[in-house]
Amino acid sequence: MPANSAKLGLAAAIEAKLGSSVFSAREKPEPETIPIGIREIDAECGGIPRGVITEITGPASSGRTTLLHSILAGMTAQGEACALVDASDAFDPASAAAAGVALQQLLWVRCGTHKNNALRVTDVLLQNGGWGMIVLDLGDIDSKDARRIPLHTGHRFRLAIENKPTVFLVIGQEPYAASCSAMVLETHAPAPSGKDACFAAPFSRPTGANPPAASRHFRAAMEHPGVPWTVRERLRAREIRI
Amino acid sequence: MFACIAIVQQQRPQISQLSQMSNISAEPAPSADHLINLAFCFSPRVEPISSDSILLDIDGLERLFGPPRELAQKIMRRAGELNLQVNIAIAANTGTAIYAARGLPGTIVIPPGNERKTLSTLPLDLLPASSDVQDTWKLWGLKSFGDLAALPETGVAERLGPEGARLHRIARGTESRPLIPFIPAIDFYASRELEHPVELLDPLSFILASLLNQLCASLEARALAISELHVEFKLENAPVDASGNPQIAQISQKSVKSADCKCERRLSFPVPLRDSTALLKLLRLDLESHPPQAPIIAVSLRATPAKPRVTQNSLFIPPAPEPQKLELTLARITKLVGQGNAGSPMLIDTHRPGAFEMRPFRIQQPHWRYKTSQVRKGTTSVVPNAANHAGASAPEVPSAAKADLSGQSYGMAKAIPLQKSRGLAGAERKSQRRKKRSSWLPSSPPVSFRVFRPPLGADVQCDHDQPAYIQARGIRGKVVSCAGPWRTSGDWWMSDPWQRDEWDVEIAPLSRKVRAATDGTPGQALSERLRPRSAKPHVVTPRAAQPPTALYRIYRDLKSGVWYVEGSYD
Numbered sequence: 006m007p008a009n010s011a012k013l014g015l016a017a018a019i020e021a022k023l024g025s026s027v028f029s030a031r032e033k034p035e036p037e038t039i040p041i042g043i044r045e046i047d048a049e050c051g052g053i054p055r056g057v058i059t060e061i062t063g064p065a066s067s068g069r070t071t072l073l074h075s076i077l078a079g080m081t082a083q084g085e086a087c088a089l090v091d092a093s094d095a096f097d098p099a100s101a102a103a104a105g106v107a108l109q110q111l112l113w114v115r116c117g118t119h120k121n122n123a124l125r126v127t128d129v130l131l132q133n134g135g136w137g138m139i140v141l142d143l144g145d146i147d148s149k150d151a152r153r154i155p156l157h158t159g160h161r162f163r164l165a166i167e168n169k170p171t172v173f174l175v176i177g178q179e180p181y182a183a184s185c186s187a188m189v190l191e192t193h194a195p196a197p198s199g200k201d202a203c204f205a206a207p208f209s210r211p212t213g214a215n216p217p218a219a220s221r222h223f224r225a226a227m228e229h230p231g232v233p234w235t236v237r238e239r240l241r242a243r244e245i246r247i
Numbered sequence: 248m249f250a251c252i253a254i255v256q257q258q259r260p261q262i263s264q265l266s267q268m269s270n271i272s273a274e275p276a277p278s279a280d281h282l283i284n285l286a287f288c289f290s291p292r293v294e295p296i297s298s299d300s301i302l303l304d305i306d307g308l309e310r311l312f313g314p315p316r317e318l319a320q321k322i323m324r325r326a327g328e329l330n331l332q333v334n335i336a337i338a339a340n341t342g343t344a345i346y347a348a349r350g351l352p353g354t355i356v357i358p359p360g361n362e363r364k365t366l367s368t369l370p371l372d373l374l375p376a377s378s379d380v381q382d383t384w385k386l387w388g389l390k391s392f393g394d395l396a397a398l399p400e401t402g403v404a405e406r407l408g409p410e411g412a413r414l415h416r417i418a419r420g421t422e423s424r425p426l427i428p429f430i431p432a433i434d435f436y437a438s439r440e441l442e443h444p445v446e447l448l449d450p451l452s453f454i455l456a457s458l459l460n461q462l463c464a465s466l467e468a469r470a471l472a473i474s475e476l477h478v479e480f481k482l483e484n485a486p487v488d489a490s491g492n493p494q495i496a497q498i499s500q501k502s503v504k505s506a507d508c509k510c511e512r513r514l515s516f517p518v519p520l521r522d523s524t525a526l527l528k529l530l531r532l533d534l535e536s537h538p539p540q541a542p543i544i545a546v547s548l549r550a551t552p553a554k555p556r557v558t559q560n561s562l563f564i565p566p567a568p569e570p571q572k573l574e575l576t577l578a579r580i581t582k583l584v585g586q587g588n589a590g591s592p593m594l595i596d597t598h599r600p601g602a603f604e605m606r607p608f609r610i611q612q613p614h615w616r617y618k619t620s621q622v623r624k625g626t627t628s629v630v631p632n633a634a635n636h637a638g639a640s641a642p643e644v645p646s647a648a649k650a651d652l653s654g655q656s657y658g659m660a661k662a663i664p665l666q667k668s669r670g671l672a673g674a675e676r677k678s679q680r681r682k683k684r685s686s687w688l689p690s691s692p693p694v695s696f697r698v699f700r701p702p703l704g705a706d707v708q709c710d711h712d713q714p715a716y717i718q719a720r721g722i723r724g725k726v727v728s729c730a731g732p733w734r735t736s737g738d739w740w741m742s743d744p745w746q747r748d749e750w751d752v753e754i755a756p757l758s759r760k761v762r763a764a765t766d767g768t769p770g771q772a773l774s775e776r777l778r779p780r781s782a783k784p785h786v787v788t789p790r791a792a793q794p795p796t797a798l799y800r801i802y803r804d805l806k807s808g809v810w811y812v813e814g815s816y817d
Binding site: 064065066067068069070071073074083084085086094095096097098099100101102103104107108109110111112113114115116117119122125126129130132133134135136137144145147170193194 | 564565566567568569572573575576577579580583584588589590591592593594601603605606608609610611693694695696697698699700721795796797798799814815816817
């Protein structure tokens with residue numbers, strides 16, 4: 006590359022004149038990470054990084070919300086203030102409480118179906134600072150609508166979150182932040198399991214609780230490696246498949 | 248040294264009975280107000296004894312006003328300027344100062360040791376004695392303080408009790424008590440009348456900013472902050488409805504609007520604020536949401552003072568949004584999404600599906616406590632109080648849900664438990680510590696649910712009393728497997744009872760070919776289009792194509808018979 010060679014030549018000339026210690030590599034420090042409870046991911050990259058955009062993407066019933074609630078439970082357990090910007094008003098406090106989320110530590114912003122409001126609220130929260138985690142939930146927003154989110158929004162969010170000790174999660178069906186996200190965690194819905202694998206038979210279920218029948222479906226998916234999680238870590242440009 | 252100022256008898260207001268020495272008059276009369284103002288001109292520590300006398304602590308005032316006699320003259324001069332005719336007595340104890348001022352005319356400075364001699368000529372009527380005691384004194388032939396002081400103290404105490412003993416001490420000039428300083432209630436109020444009516448928010452902001460600056464400065468001088476701000480706008484003319492009556496605006500949670508050309512707003516802050524910029528922004532946001540109905544001609548602000556919140560950050564407490572900034576942020580968010588759409592959800596103790604209520608979001612400081620056993624050993628460690636903090640969500644789970652969830656991991660409830668580590672091997676202790684560190688991570692988390700608000704109306708085709716096909720907005724497919732029904736009902740004693748059959752269904756979305764077939768001709772009933780599996784040979788089973796499936800919770804309202812999709816498991 007001529008540009009590279011020119012740059013190297015210029016650097017060599019300056020070093021020859023001023024000394025070898027003129028240019029020193031300034032590496033960006035690794036962001037602090039928090040474990041998310043998936044052994045393989047925690048072992049590989051330490052969990053979810055702070056100060057960058059992390060996306061959890063996948064189709065419906067692929068375990069995005071379960072993973073989100075698990076992370077929220079961990080964060081609120083540490084006493085960190087968390088904010089959930091719910092673009093489609095889909096948050097279920099009962100199942101979050103069952104997952105261990107301390108609801109009094111959580112600010113839930115219901116934006117109805119106004120996607121733009123959700124983006125504005127996220128902006129306001131990012132500017133405020135001091136949050137342990139901010140979640141932008143676009144999980145039920147149609148992919149076509151979500152793709153209309155201007156690209157500069159992601160850049161703005163990235164700059165706003167930079168150098169802040171805040172975990173910023175974006176939940177969606179597809180990765181929307183494009184190159185602005187540092188990590189993309191893709192969840193995959195399992196293939197049809199059939200009656201034998203998923204539901205045994207109608208069994209008693211107390212009101213207000215999560216059905217154990219459904220939980221089997223996901224537990225199987227989460228516990229058995231090889232199916233559900235793919236992590237794309239843009240920071241280190243590698244892909245982890247579990 | 249103490250000084251007592253007493254209004255002379257002719258000017259004294261009509262008082263039925265002189266109050267006790269230790270009692271402060273509940274509501275000072277106007278002359279008492281003058282007396283308080285006069286006293287505050289000379290000493291910051293004053294105590295109104297009654298409506299006609301006031302006590303001053305004059306210790307340390309020599310350098311300002313000179314010796315006690317000079318001070319007494321200055322007080323007398325100042326009282327003359329205020330048209331008050333007063334007696335002033337300065338003594339080493341409070342009792343002597345009070346009764347000398349009440350009984351001796353002009354100014355008198357009683358040197359220490361001369362109290363008994365000075366008071367001896369005063370009549371006994373000045374003492375606040377009960378009628379029985381006064382009758383006894385008459386029987387004994389006592390007329391002055393000197394007569395009473397001449398009696399032996401033990402004998403008086405034996406015959407007249409504690410009251411008699413106290414009065415005897417007063418007569419001898421030895422009665423003293425500490426001064427109880429009077430702290431006047433300060434009204435933090437600022438107002439301004441405008442020359443021209445103001446209609447726009449920006450010019451009004453300048454006025455509000457200056458008033459808020461005044462308020463904040465006076466609060467800062469007293470180390471106080473604002474817990475509630477009451478804003479009152481005087482309007483040029485009240486809006487009038489068709490019948491000619493002044494309109495009363497909608498009364499919101501924060502505001503009270505009256506029809507007499509006034510608009511009132513009341514802002515309550517969970518954390519006392521003293522930053523005028525933040526207060527102005529909050530006020531602006533509130534006024535943008537609730538604008539006055541007419542031009543403004545006068546503004547007044549009244550602040551309710553409170554002690555400012557003092558927080559000290561700790562290494563062990565995670566950072567949280569600044570309370571002042573958070574208030575502003577929440578106000579901005581509320582303006583964007585509407586009242587009641589931003590806050591902390593709280594579960595209600597009911598079986599009604601999806602019941603919750605929103606509460607204002609407050610930063611919860613985690614409760615930290617020290618492990619006493621380790622403190623004794625000398626190795627102090629701080630851990631979060633799992634019972635109070637981490638498991639705080641547990642009480643919010645409905646009682647019925649708790650039974651089912653007991654077997655699942657309650658991430659928080661198990662968070663970093665306080666366990667005794669005595670008697671464990673080093674390696675074992677290390678592994679326990681590691682476990683503690685990661686114990687908040689649920690090993691197999693319960694499946695989370697995403698709610699469709701409102702629930703989607705669905706067309707459901709049943710086969711052998713089980714859902715076979717479902718079509719709703721954005722959801723269409725064949726039921727691969729299902730579980731249910733779970734019949735639930737409740738609130739039958741209320742106006743909106745609920746009764747329904749719930750199913751959990753796994754839906755495989757139809758392939759394009761099948762979708763085209765099921766779309767059918769216009770006018771064809773969905774139930775006809777979505778036939779059971781056995782009766783529709785051209786349907787490609789999802790198992791063959793292996794597309795991803797989705798799990799939904801559907802229910803049939805037993806009152807109306809309509810099917811709904813409540814949400815999806817995700």
